[in-house]
Structure formats: structure tokens, C-alpha cells
Amino acid sequence: MIRVAINGYGNLGRGAEQAISRSKDMELVVVFTRRDPGSLTTQGAPVAHVDDMPDWADEVDVCLNCGGSATDLAEQGPAAAAHFTTVDSFDTHAEIPAYFASLDTAARQAGHLALISTGWDPGLFSMLRVLGEAVLPEGRTTTFWGPGVSQGHSDAIRRIEGVADARQYTLPVEQTVEAVKAGDDVELTTRSMHRRDCYVVAHEGADRDRIEREIVTMPHYFADYDTTVTFISAQEMAESHSGIPHGGAVIRRGETSRGTGATVTFELGLGSNPEFTGSVVVAMARAAARMAARGQTGARTVFDVTLADLSPRSPEELRADYL
Amino acid sequence: MIRVAINGYGNLGRGAEQAISRSKDMELVVVFTRRDPGSLTTQGAPVAHVDDMPDWADEVDVCLNCGGSATDLAEQGPAAAAHFTTVDSFDTHAEIPAYFASLDTAARQAGHLALISTGWDPGLFSMLRVLGEAVLPEGRTTTFWGPGVSQGHSDAIRRIEGVADARQYTLPVEQTVEAVKAGDDVELTTRSMHRRDCYVVAHEGADRDRIEREIVTMPHYFADYDTTVTFISAQEMAESHSGIPHGGAVIRRGETSRGTGATVTFELGLGSNPEFTGSVVVAMARAAARMAARGQTGARTVFDVTLADLSPRSPEELRADYL
Numbered sequence: 001m002i003r004v005a006i007n008g009y010g011n012l013g014r015g016a017e018q019a020i021s022r023s024k025d026m027e028l029v030v031v032f033t034r035r036d037p038g039s040l041t042t043q044g045a046p047v048a049h050v051d052d053m054p055d056w057a058d059e060v061d062v063c064l065n066c067g068g069s070a071t072d073l074a075e076q077g078p079a080a081a082a083h084f085t086t087v088d089s090f091d092t093h094a095e096i097p098a099y100f101a102s103l104d105t106a107a108r109q110a111g112h113l114a115l116i117s118t119g120w121d122p123g124l125f126s127m128l129r130v131l132g133e134a135v136l137p138e139g140r141t142t143t144f145w146g147p148g149v150s151q152g153h154s155d156a157i158r159r160i161e162g163v164a165d166a167r168q169y170t171l172p173v174e175q176t177v178e179a180v181k182a183g184d185d186v187e188l189t190t191r192s193m194h195r196r197d198c199y200v201v202a203h204e205g206a207d208r209d210r211i212e213r214e215i216v217t218m219p220h221y222f223a224d225y226d227t228t229v230t231f232i233s234a235q236e237m238a239e240s241h242s243g244i245p246h247g248g249a250v251i252r253r254g255e256t257s258r259g260t261g262a263t264v265t266f267e268l269g270l271g272s273n274p275e276f277t278g279s280v281v282v283a284m285a286r287a288a289a290r291m292a293a294r295g296q297t298g299a300r301t302v303f304d305v306t307l308a309d310l311s312p313r314s315p316e317e318l319r320a321d322y323l
Numbered sequence: 324m325i326r327v328a329i330n331g332y333g334n335l336g337r338g339a340e341q342a343i344s345r346s347k348d349m350e351l352v353v354v355f356t357r358r359d360p361g362s363l364t365t366q367g368a369p370v371a372h373v374d375d376m377p378d379w380a381d382e383v384d385v386c387l388n389c390g391g392s393a394t395d396l397a398e399q400g401p402a403a404a405a406h407f408t409t410v411d412s413f414d415t416h417a418e419i420p421a422y423f424a425s426l427d428t429a430a431r432q433a434g435h436l437a438l439i440s441t442g443w444d445p446g447l448f449s450m451l452r453v454l455g456e457a458v459l460p461e462g463r464t465t466t467f468w469g470p471g472v473s474q475g476h477s478d479a480i481r482r483i484e485g486v487a488d489a490r491q492y493t494l495p496v497e498q499t500v501e502a503v504k505a506g507d508d509v510e511l512t513t514r515s516m517h518r519r520d521c522y523v524v525a526h527e528g529a530d531r532d533r534i535e536r537e538i539v540t541m542p543h544y545f546a547d548y549d550t551t552v553t554f555i556s557a558q559e560m561a562e563s564h565s566g567i568p569h570g571g572a573v574i575r576r577g578e579t580s581r582g583t584g585a586t587v588t589f590e591l592g593l594g595s596n597p598e599f600t601g602s603v604v605v606a607m608a609r610a611a612a613r614m615a616a617r618g619q620t621g622a623r624t625v626f627d628v629t630l631a632d633l634s635p636r637s638p639e640e641l642r643a644d645y646l
Contacts, residue, residue, distance in 0.1 A: 243583075
């Protein structure tokens, strides 16, 4: 059994907990928190304060850092790598090289392995971007996101006067997706690629026309997109918009000879963004634990992971049943 | 530059030649053939007889075995592995474990590496089957093939009396594909998953009704499918059905928590089946050459390959631009 720790018990940590419970070769041995351990109720695993991490060094094979990129991981990552092999889903794209360097130093010094930026983007989407370009060197890679909830855009709507609650979905423009797959010469712009659907609960008596106008003309957030606004009741918001779905597609379109095309499409449709991210982090934890057991140290990314290490099955079983 | 040899100059070998010409870090140094080398015209590479392979041992980093699985590779694989690091697309699923063992012995004895069963199925589809199951351990994996030409089914039609030429396309049943992606409880049978479209050139005066009846009732080949038969002219056959398109989809549908689903879809749409297979074999050759350069020997599969080794780009570049 691979002994796993979860560091941070928000949406992602709870998603990872679900995924561990579905993995027969893994067990959750502890949840670390910065809060009072007594204030957390897990699905069964003990809770410990992050300051007590050193006590768990011999009990844990791999620690999943489930904090957010913006604030938590820059500190959480190197701190945990001092005690454990770690996996995270650091997703601030521009800062990945610096974060990699920081984790590489911390992990090497401690003799551990740190697998960073797993999840689905970065993560699975990154893997498919590299795979698509490797097999079709001459071509174009396009990424679409959604249908999915954007927290930032939902928050932007909630700040408008008269809005009680809001939920914003980003959606790929289907005809553009189809054109890209077909290799048609389509112009890819902000507006041609994605549209935005907004569901808004207005305060009683609020001016809905003004709210709608403020949304669709909001610079950066909505003005450059085709945006629809639908006013709904608080009850409908609670009943139909409480999930955190997401997904998207990475499409590589290229030529294999002059005039002969090929399309490689990787598509995700996710009922729960944090649960699926947690599922990927847990599969990557299996690989990280195995790579560490072979003596590897330092920082790694999804590009360094083999499918054999991701799978709970034996190489013989994979060759016989999956090739 | 990675120095590549192509062993066997049929459709796949020519597809690999195209792919090498699109890969800036690779060069084709020789094409091996069992025929008279003077009878082959390549796009520029010299041609040598397979018996002269030993002379090329120091000139070649990786040899692509482009023979067919049914007859050629069982011999060609171990023979080439005695002289080179090799890559092939062995695709007789049931015989893969035995083929792996044979190549593993040959490659280890010679101190080489042999990467077997690359291409797209087995190959990319196999990788995605393992990836899908690793991230969604509780679920179902479904593979659809097509739209694509089936050589065996085309040949079966050609053997019918009165048929001058025929081309058979296998197509996934779109509504079943959509149901599988949505996680609907759909029954997966031969008929519900794929259908068959047949284009037939009949001899003048042939009984078309009988030909159609013989096709759609043919056991194993067509009787269990919804099959359409369209009679066309020899000219239309030549103009509209000369390509070798193929493709398909691997779909993993699973749950991340009770009642919350996720779908991972990998889809290929290929203008030319042998050209795309050649493209994959060439990308895998890059990985094999790198793994061999690190001292690895013996047989390997796509499950043992990292994306970092598949890509011509540096790890730094991949982390900065592809994560």
C-alpha cells in the first residue's frame, strides 16, 4: 500500500480524499492542516497540524500539497518537500519555472522527489500538448476551456450593485471547435473561441437592464465575448448551479504529408473540477512514490512520468490487456 | 541529429520517411529492403539490402521495423535488434506478450533497446486506455474505430462474384459515442457501436441485388452490423476512395464521487492511417534513441516512455511553454 498524506483540506484536498478511497493500492494516513486539527472532520483519516509534519516522515510515502497556487504553494511546496515526496497542482503558468527551481533545490537537499503542476491544466492538457506536437511536428495546437464555472468571472458579477448571487460559465464555441478539428482556416479570436453564460440572482427591485448592461460591457471580463445573462431565483441557483463542472479540449491539427491532415483531440468533461483534479493528483502520487522508491530526487513534471508508473497494474498485465 | 534507418519500404515505411523529413532533429540515413536495392526509389536516402545491416551498425541510432505483424515482424524484430535500437508497430494484440519476450531476449543479448507496438492502436490508444483508468479507477473504457478503411472487409467484398472493386468503411455509430461520453446506460453491442459502408464497382451486367444481399448477410464480416451498399463507377472509386483514412476514439467514463461523473475522450481523425502510424513510430524512435543513449537495454512499450523523451524540445522549454 502507498501511504498518502493530504496537506490542506479544501475542495481539492477533499477531492483527493475521494480519489484515494477509489484506489485499491493507496491509503490515506493523515490530513495536515494549518487550522486547529480538532476543527476538521475527515472521512476517517487522522488530522495533524502542519507543524507536526516531521513526526510523520516515516509514516508517509507521498504528501499531496492541496493548497492554492496564488498564496499557499510557494511556501507549502518547499516546506513539505523537506519531509516527504510531494505532488501538487501548482497552476500559475508564468511562475512554473521559478517554482520548479525552488522545489528542485528543496527536494534534492532533503533527498526527496517533488512532482509539480499535476492536475488537468497544467497536467493532462500539458501532456497532450506535448504528445500532439511530437507526433504531428507541423501543425497547430489549440486549447478550448469549458463548459465550466469561472470563479473570477462569477465574483466580478457579484460585485455589481443589485446582484445577490451569480454563476458564470465559460463555454467553447462549438462551431469553432469543429472547424479547428476539421483543419478549416478559421480565425481564432477571444470572441470566436469562447462565449460566456451568466446566471444572476438580482435583489428585489434591482434594475435588471442596468445589471445586464454592466455585465456585457465589463472590460476584460465580458466585453470581448458574446455574453448571455439570465436572471434566475435564488432557489434555482441553489438547485441547478451548485456544482463546479469544467473541462475543455486540446486539439492538435497537422499534416502527415502535403495535403493529408490528421487531428488528435483530447477532451475532458468534468462534473467536478476539484474532484477530477484530485483524481489526477492521486494517480500522479502513485508515480511519484514509485520514482522516489527507485532513488530519484529533485523536482519533476508530468513530462517525466511514464504510464507504467501511473497505473496500479503490473507491466505484464498492461502489455497483455492494454496494448 | 538522430540517425534513423527504415527497415521495409511499404506504406508504413514511406509514412515514416515523410515523418522523418518533418522532424528537424532526425535524419534518414538508410532504407533496408529484402528486395533488390536497385529496385527502390526513396526520397533521397540510400537503399541497402537487409543482409548488409551489420555494415550500418555504427551509422544508425535507431532502426524502424516497418514490416507487417502477421509475417514480417516475428523475424524482422529480433534480427534487427541484434544490430540496432529498434522501434516497431507490432499489432497482433494476442501475440504481444510472446513478441515482447522474444525482442527482450534479442535486445538484451545485443545490448540494445527495442520499443515495440507503437503506432496508434496499439500505441497512442493504449496509452490513453492506461491514463484514463489511472485517473478514473472506477469506470468503463470504450474504444470506437473509424471512420476508416478496413482492408479485410474490402477484400471480402471483392471476392463476391460480379464485383470488380470494393472499398469498405467502418464507422462508429455517433449516437452511441455520444451516449458513452454522457455516461448514459447504453447497451454496447457489435451493431450498436459500429456500422459499415460499402462502395462497390460491379462488373457490367452483374446482379446488383444479389451482390448487395451477399454482402449484408455475410457472416462475421457484415451480418451483425447495419451495412449500406452503394454502387459506384470505377472512375468514382479512383477519384473519391483512394485514400486510407482511419481513426477512432478511446473514451473513459467514470465517477469522481457518488453521482458525479467525468469523461476523458481521446479522438483521432486521420487522413492517412499509414502516414500517421509512421509519424508515431518516428516520435517513439526519438524516445528509444534517448533511452538507449542512457544505457537502457531490452524490450519496452509505450507505457515506459515519458513525454519528455518523445519531444524534441528541452525540459526547460517544455516547462516554460507547455505546462
